[in-house]
Amino acid sequence: MRRAQRNGQVWVExxxxxxxxxxxxxxxxxxxxxxxRFMPSVADFVADLEAFAPTRTAADWDNVGLLLGDPADPAExxxxxxxxxxxxxxxxxxERVHLIVSHHPILFRGAKQLTAGRGDGxxxxxxxxxxxxxxxxxxxxxxxxGGVNDILCRRLGVxxxxxxxxxDGSRQVKxxxxxxxxxxxxxxxxxxxxxxGSIGKYTQCSFRLPGKGTFxxxxxxxxxxxxxxxxxxxxxxxxxxxLPEARVAAVVRAxxxxxxxxxxxxxxxxxxxxxxGGEGRIGELAGPVTLGELAGRAKAGLNAALVQVVxxxxxxxxxxxxxxxxxxxxxxDSIRAKADVFLTGEMRFHxxxxxxxxxxxxxxxxxxxxxxxxxxxxxxxxxxxxxxxVIWASRNEFDPLGNSV
Ligand SMILES: [Zn+2]
Numbered sequence: 001m002r003r004a005q006r007n008g009q010v011w012v013e014x015x016x017x018x019x020x021x022x023x024x025x026x027x028x029x030x031x032x033x034x035x036x037r038f039m040p041s042v043a044d045f046v047a048d049l050e051a052f053a054p055t056r057t058a059a060d061w062d063n064v065g066l067l068l069g070d071p072a073d074p075a076e077x078x079x080x081x082x083x084x085x086x087x088x089x090x091x092x093x094x095e096r097v098h099l100i101v102s103h104h105p106i107l108f109r110g111a112k113q114l115t116a117g118r119g120d121g122x123x124x125x126x127x128x129x130x131x132x133x134x135x136x137x138x139x140x141x142x143x144x145x146g147g148v149n150d151i152l153c154r155r156l157g158v159x160x161x162x163x164x165x166x167x168d169g170s171r172q173v174k175x176x177x178x179x180x181x182x183x184x185x186x187x188x189x190x191x192x193x194x195x196x197g198s199i200g201k202y203t204q205c206s207f208r209l210p211g212k213g214t215f216x217x218x219x220x221x222x223x224x225x226x227x228x229x230x231x232x233x234x235x236x237x238x239x240x241x242x243l244p245e246a247r248v249a250a251v252v253r254a255x256x257x258x259x260x261x262x263x264x265x266x267x268x269x270x271x272x273x274x275x276x277g278g279e280g281r282i283g284e285l286a287g288p289v290t291l292g293e294l295a296g297r298a299k300a301g302l303n304a305a306l307v308q309v310v311x312x313x314x315x316x317x318x319x320x321x322x323x324x325x326x327x328x329x330x331x332x333d334s335i336r337a338k339a340d341v342f343l344t345g346e347m348r349f350h351x352x353x354x355x356x357x358x359x360x361x362x363x364x365x366x367x368x369x370x371x372x373x374x375x376x377x378x379x380x381x382x383x384x385x386x387x388x389x390v391i392w393a394s395r396n397e398f399d400p401l402g403n404s405v
Contacts, residue, residue, distance in 0.1 A: 039074050039075065039076040039388055039389055040074070040075055040076075040386055040388065040389055041071065041072060041073060041074055041075055042066070042069055042070065042071045042072070042073045042074075042075045042098065042099050042133045042135075043071035043072065044075065044386075045075050045078065045099055045101070045135065045382070045386075046065070046066050046071060046135060048382070048385065048386075049101065049135060049137055050065075052137075052144060052146070053137040053140040053141040053144040053147055054140060054144070054200075055137065055140050056140075057139075057140050057143065057144065057167075058137075058138060058139040058140040059139040062105065062138050062139045062140075063105040063107060063108050063136065063138070064105060064136055064137055064138050064139070064140055065135065065136070066133065066134075066135050067105060067106050067107055067134050067135065067136055068106065068107075068124065068127060068128070068132075068133055068134040069099070069131075069132065069133020069134060069135075070133065071133075073098060073099075073131065073133060074098060075098045075099040075133070075389065076098055076388075076389055076390065077095065077096055077097050077098050077099075077389065077390045077391075078097065078098065078099045078100075078101065078379075078382065078386075078389055078390070078391040079091070079092055079095065079097045079099075079100050079101070079379075079391070079392055079393070079394055080100075080101045080102070080103075080375040080376070080378050080379040080382070080391070080392075080393045080394065081100060081101075081102050081103070081375060081393065081394035081397050082102070082103050082104060082368065082371055082372050082375050082394075082397060083102060083103070083104040083397070084100060084102045084104070084106050084123050084127075084134060085123075085397065086122065086123065087394075087396040087397065087398075088100070088102075088394050088396055088397055089123050089126050089127060090396065091394055091395065091396040091397075092127065092130070092132050093126060093127075093130045093132070096130075097132055098131070098132065098133065099132070099133045099134075099135065100127075100132060100133070100134045100135070101134075101135050101136075101137070101375075101378065101382075102134055102135070102136050103136065103137065103138060103141060103148075103371055103374070103375050104136065104138060105136035105138050106120065106123060106124060106134050106136065107120055107124070111124075139279075141374070141378075142279070142324055142325070143163070143278065143279050143280070147374065148324045148325075148370070148371055148374040149279075149280055149281045149322055149323065149324055150281065151373060151374045151377055152281070152302070152322045152324055152343065152370060152373075152374075153281050153283055153320075153322055155298075155301035155302060155373065156285075156294070156297060156298060156301060156320060156322070156343065157285055157286060157297065158281070158283040158284065158285060158320045158322065159283055159284060159285075159286070160283045160284050161281040161282065161283035162278075162281070162282055162283065163277055163278025163279060163280060163281065163282075164278065164279060164280030164281055164282045164321050164322070164323060164330055164333045164334065164337060165278050165279045165280055165330065165333045166277055166278035167277050167278040167279070171244070171245045171270075171271075171277075172242050172243065172244060172245065172271045173242070173243060173244075173245050173248060173268050173269060173270055173271060174240060174241070174242050174243075174268070174269040174271055175191070175196060175240070175241050175242075175243060175248075175251060175252070175255070175266060175267075175268055176238060176239070176240050176266060176267045176268075176269070177191075177239050177255055177259070177264060177265070177266040177267075178211075178213055178236045178237070178238055178239070178264070178265045178266070179236060179237050179239055179259060179264070180224070180225060180234060180235070180236055180237075180260065180261075181235060181236075181237065182260070183258065183259055183260050183261075184208070184237050184239065186258045187239060187255060187258045187259055188204075188206060188239065189258070190254040190255055190257065190258035191206070191239075191241050191243075191251060191254065191255055191258075192204045192206075192241075193254060194247065194250050194251040194253070194254035194255075195243060195244065195247040195250060195251060196241040196242065196243035196247065196251045197241045197242065197243070198242075198243075199242060205241070205242070206239060206240060206241045207239075207240040207241075208237050208238070208239050208240075209237065209238040209240075210235065210236075210237055210238075211235075211236060211237075211238055212233055212234070212235060212236065213233070213234050213235075213236040213265070214231060214232065214233050214234075215231070215232055215234075216230070216231045216232070217229065217232070221262065222262065223262075224260045224261055224262070242271065245270075248268060252266070252268075279323065279330070280321060280322060280323035280327065280330050280333065281321070281322050281323075282319070282320070282321045282322075282334070282337045282339055283319075283320060284318055284319055284320065285317070285318050285320060287318070288316045288317065288318045289316070289317060289318070290313060290314050290315065290316060290317070291309060291311055291312065291313050291314070291315045291316075291317050291341060291361040291363075292309070292313035292314065294317055294320070294341060294361075294363065295307045295309050295313070295363050298343060298363050298365050299365065302365050302369040302370065302373055303369065303372075303373065304365035304366055304369035305366070305369075305399065305402055305404070306365075306366075306404065307363055307364065307365045307366075308362075308363075308364040308365075309361070309362070309363060309364075310347075310352045310355050310356055310361060310362035310363075310364075311341070311355070311356065311359075311360070311361035311362060312361075315340070315341075315361055316340070317340035317341040317361055318340055319337075319338060319339050319340045319341075320339060320340065320341050320342075320343065321333070321334035321337060321339035321341070321342040321343070322342075322343045322344070323342075323343075323344045324344070324345060324370040324371050324374070325344070325345045325346075325367050325370060325371055326344070326345055326346050326367055327344040327345065328344060328346070328347035328348055328351040330342070330344065331344075331347070331351050331354060331355055331358075331360070331362070334360055335355075335358045335360055339360060340360070340361060341360065341361035341362065341363060342355065342360055342361070342362050342363070343362070343363040343364075343365070343370070344362070344363075344364065344370065345364065345365065345366055345367035345368070345369070345370040345371065346364055346366065346367050347362060347364055366399060366401055367401075368399035368400075368401065368402075369399070372393075372397070372399070375393050375394075376393040378393075379391050379392050379393040
C-alpha cells in the first residue's frame with residue numbers, strides 16, 4: 001500500500017484497474033483509494049533524483065537539491081531545463097508546472113533579499129507565488145552514472161570510459177583476511193575502526209564465510225591454535241571488507257594488531273573505480289577518426305549550432321576526454337590522461353593555446369550544447385518512471401549564444 005502512495009507507476013495500475021479500486025472502496029480502504037488517485041509529490045521526485053544523482057557527490061562549492069518549494073506538494077506537471085531564466089519562469093507559470101528540475105541551481109550565490117524585478121527575486125518571487133518548486137542536481141548530475149558526461153560519451157561514440165578526474169579516495173581495494181572464530185569480532189572492529197567497511201552511507205560493511213584452513217608449523221613457530229610439527233586443520237572465517245586505497249597501511253596494521261596469529265593470512269585486491277567515482281570521463285572511440293570528423297559528429301549528436309576546434313582538423317584521434325559545461329580546467333587532466341582530444345562546452349583563449357602546445361585537440365560545441373541534451377533525456381527518463389505525471393524539457397529555453405553572423 002505504501003508503494004501505491006509513493007510510486008506513480010503503481011498508482012497508474014490502480015487507476016486503470018477499476019476492479020482493484022472498487023474492491024478497495026468496498027473493503028472500506030477509502031484512504032488508499034483516495035491516495036491512489038493522487039499524483040507523485042515533490043518529495044517523490046526528490047527521492048528519485050537523489051537516488052539517480054546523489055547530491056553528496058556534488059562539488060563542495062555547489063548548491064544542489066531541493067532549493068525551493070514544499071516537498072509535500074503534488075508534482076503532476078514537471079519541467080526540466082538547463083537554467084531557470086525569465087523565459088523558463090514564464091513557461092512554468094503558463095503551463096502550471098509544479099516542479100522545475102533545473103540543471104543549473106537557482107540562488108547559487110546566496111541571496112540576502114528577494115524583491116520584485118531585481119536579481120534572484122525576479123525569478124524566485126513569481127515561482128513562489130505560483131507554488132513552483134525547484135530542484136537542481138547540477139554537478140551530481142554531471143558525473144553520476146548515466147549523467148551529463150556519460151550522455152556526451154554515448155552521443156560521441158566514446159566507450160570504455162573512466163572518470164577523467166577520479167575523486168580522492170575513490171579507488172578502493174578489498175581486504176580478505178582469514179580469522180579464527182575467537183578473533184572474528186575483534187578483527188572486524190579493528191578493521192572498521194581503521195576506516196574499512198564503508199559503502200556509500202553505510203558503515204561496518206563486511207562479508208563473512210566459514211571454511212577450513214590448514215598449516216604446518218615448522219621449527220621456531222608458536223601456533224595460536226593447534227601444534228607445530230604436524231599439519232593442522234582449523235575452522236576459520238573468510239572476512240572481507242572494502243577500504244580506500246589510501247587506508248591500506250593503517251587497516252593492515254590494525255588487523256595485525258587485533259589478529260591472534262603470528263602470521264595472519266590476508267589478500268588485498270584492487271577494485272576497478274566505479275563510473276561515478278569522479279568528474280569528467282575519458283574513453284575511446286571504436287576506431288580512429290580525424291579531429292574534423294569528430295567535430296562533425298559532435299555538432300550533429302549534440303545539435304550544436306557550431307563547434308569551435310583547436311588543432312589540425314586532419315589530426316587522428318581516438319582517445320577522447322569530455323567534461324560538460326565550462327570545464328577548461330580539465331585540460332590538464334586530459335593532457336595527463338594522454339587524450340588525443342578534449343571536448344568541453346567553452347574554454348579560455350590561453351587554455352586553447354596550452355592545448356595547441358600540448359598537441360591535444362579541443363572541441364567546443366558551446367556550454368548549452370554539452371548540457372541541454374541531458375536535461376531532455378532526463379525529462380524522457382522521468383516520464384517513463386512516472387507515467388502518471390506530465391514531464392517535458394522546457395520549450396522556451398534557448399542558447400543565449402545561438403546567434404552568429
Ligand atoms: Zn553548465
